[in-house]
Amino acid sequence: MQWDRILNLHSLVAGEAVNGQEKLLVRSPFDGKEAGSVALASQNDVETAVRTASGFRETPSRFQRSEILDRARATIEAERDQFARLITAESGLAIRESRYEVGRALDVLRFAALEALRDDGQIFSADISPQGKARKIFTLREPLRCIVAITPFNHPLNQVAHKIAPAIAAGTPVILKPSEKTPLTALKFAEVLYASGLPAPMFSVLLGPSEDVAEPLVRHPAVDLVAFTGSVPIGKKIASVAGYKRLVLELGGNDPLIILNDADLDLAVTLAAEGSYRNSGQRCTAVKRILVQAGVAREFTERLVKKTGDYQCGDPMDEQTRVGTVIDEKSAIYLETVVREAASAGAKVLIGGERSGALLQPTVIADVPRDCRMVVCESFGPLAPILEVRDLDDALEVANSTAYGLSSSVVTSSLPHAIKAIKSLRCGTVNINEVPGFRTENSPFGGIKDSGLGVKEGVIEAMKSFSYVKTFSLPW
Numbered sequence: 365m366q367w368d369r370i371l372n373l374h375s376l377v378a379g380e381a382v383n384g385q386e387k388l389l390v391r392s393p394f395d396g397k398e399a400g401s402v403a404l405a406s407q408n409d410v411e412t413a414v415r416t417a418s419g420f421r422e423t424p425s426r427f428q429r430s431e432i433l434d435r436a437r438a439t440i441e442a443e444r445d446q447f448a449r450l451i452t453a454e455s456g457l458a459i460r461e462s463r464y465e466v467g468r469a470l471d472v473l474r475f476a477a478l479e480a481l482r483d484d485g486q487i488f489s490a491d492i493s494p495q496g497k498a499r500k501i502f503t504l505r506e507p508l509r510c511i512v513a514i515t516p517f518n519h520p521l522n523q524v525a526h527k528i529a530p531a532i533a534a535g536t537p538v539i540l541k542p543s544e545k546t547p548l549t550a551l552k553f554a555e556v557l558y559a560s561g562l563p564a565p566m567f568s569v570l571l572g573p574s575e576d577v578a579e580p581l582v583r584h585p586a587v588d589l590v591a592f593t594g595s596v597p598i599g600k601k602i603a604s605v606a607g608y609k610r611l612v613l614e615l616g617g618n619d620p621l622i623i624l625n626d627a628d629l630d631l632a633v634t635l636a637a638e639g640s641y642r643n644s645g646q647r648c649t650a651v652k653r654i655l656v657q658a659g660v661a662r663e664f665t666e667r668l669v670k671k672t673g674d675y676q677c678g679d680p681m682d683e684q685t686r687v688g689t690v691i692d693e694k695s696a697i698y699l700e701t702v703v704r705e706a707a708s709a710g711a712k713v714l715i716g717g718e719r720s721g722a723l724l725q726p727t728v729i730a731d732v733p734r735d736c737r738m739v740v741c742e743s744f745g746p747l748a749p750i751l752e753v754r755d756l757d758d759a760l761e762v763a764n765s766t767a768y769g770l771s772s773s774v775v776t777s778s779l780p781h782a783i784k785a786i787k788s789l790r791c792g793t794v795n796i797n798e799v800p801g802f803r804t805e806n807s808p809f810g811g812i813k814d815s816g817l818g819v820k821e822g823v824i825e826a827m828k829s830f831s832y833v834k835t836f837s838l839p840w
Contacts, residue, residue, distance in 0.1 A: 393456035393722040417537035418510040420565040430480040435560035437473035456689030469525040475806040476529035507535035508588040518646040520546035530826035617770025619800035620763040625659035627775040639799040645746040649801025689722035699745040770811035771800035
């Protein structure tokens with residue numbers, strides 16, 4: 365599969381030349397097989413894309429935008445397996461995870477199509493005070509001129525859909541810079557949108573070295589907003605160089621799963637395994653720390669070790685595989701390193717921990733010291749570190765102790781414990797008796813502290829970010 369230039373799409377990178385352009389070969393993290401290739405965009409392409417997007421004035425109507433999104437949804441539904449296989453080919457995610465991701469992206473498109481039809485304008489009477497007049501004040505939403513979306517590798521389709529679909533629904537032109545590790549799915553998604561009737565100036569894809577593409581886009585004065593999902597250092601760099609524009613930053617998490625003595629342990633074990641191992645643990649909302657109250661710690665740990673044995677790790681295209689690779693061997697080596705560091709500090713590796721290339725076996729680590737790098741920083745892989753806590757207060761203190769504040773969850777049968785946790789946890793989401801990442805694609809999502817600036821994503825909130833409120837009044 366090779367893309368050079370598809371309509372106004374441009375792509376990354378380095379290596380051999382194709383039609384005078386350099387290209388990047390995208391290879392499977394599992395076996396190194398070529399998944400496709402993409403071609404380099406230049407700084408001139410950046411200028412052209414921004415000029416085209418910001419100069420676009422023929423915004424489709426609400427109904428037309430809804431129709432475009434709905435047609436795209438129907439096309440992806442019909443090509444569901446092709447999209448899933450492409451995601452797995454370039455990312456190494458298990459095919460069952462890729463199918464699930466396609467389903468989530470379909471939800472994004474469905475909700476965005478519905479929200480495109482919704483008018484959230486308001487009407488205010490102006491004769492309600494001694495200073496008022498017999499007028500009516502109205503509000504409506506207007507599209508921004510041009511926004512930039514920068515997406516990561518771990519959800520090659522859904523992270524893209526989460527930014528592009530709300531922009532289309534809001535009528536705002538968008539330039540996408542997807543991860544160079546997983547660009548093929550983004551390009552296929554763009555093809556579908558164009559075939560569904562999206563005007564070309566409303567969406568372009570640019571891939572290239574940061575100094576040629578990402579940085580000029582972030583700094584560009586005609587870009588009204590940058591929506592970024594990725595690492596804390598890059599997010600903070602964007603914030604420092606973006607200038608006078610809006611920012612929507614989702615910078616990862618170190619999400620705790622708190623299990624109290626009154627928890628349903630069958631449920632707790634299922635949530636711990638699913639939260640730690642799904643998507644190879646490569647989710648900002650994955651369970652990164654399991655905080656277990658002392659009274660159930662031993663039994664919970666034994667059950668989780670047994671459950672972990674059910675998560676087959678291997679060829680991501682195999683239907684029986686539940687955990688594929690992480691994004692590359694370098695990332696797997698890092699995870700192997702933090703496991704060894706924890707073991708050297710006294711932690712016990714109870715199952716897993718073996719690495720082969722970019723494959724890392726699902727790993728349960730008990731008695732993890734609270735200051736280990738594994739649990740202080742975000743470990744982006746299939747690790748299940750267990751930390752014993754005395755009580756809810758101790759768990760809340762540990763949960764709040766890192767620089768992150770994205771999501772969390774508590775397993776308990778006590779409503780007072782649940783309410784106390786909801787009020788005390790310093791993060792954007794608290795789920796009771798569910799994994800930290802549970803949400804629907806239209807509900808608000810985002811974090812605080814190093815997880816983000818508190819600005820929410822999700823279809824509805826993204827549409828608000830990607831537009832502005834215009835207020836006007838009339839003498840009637």
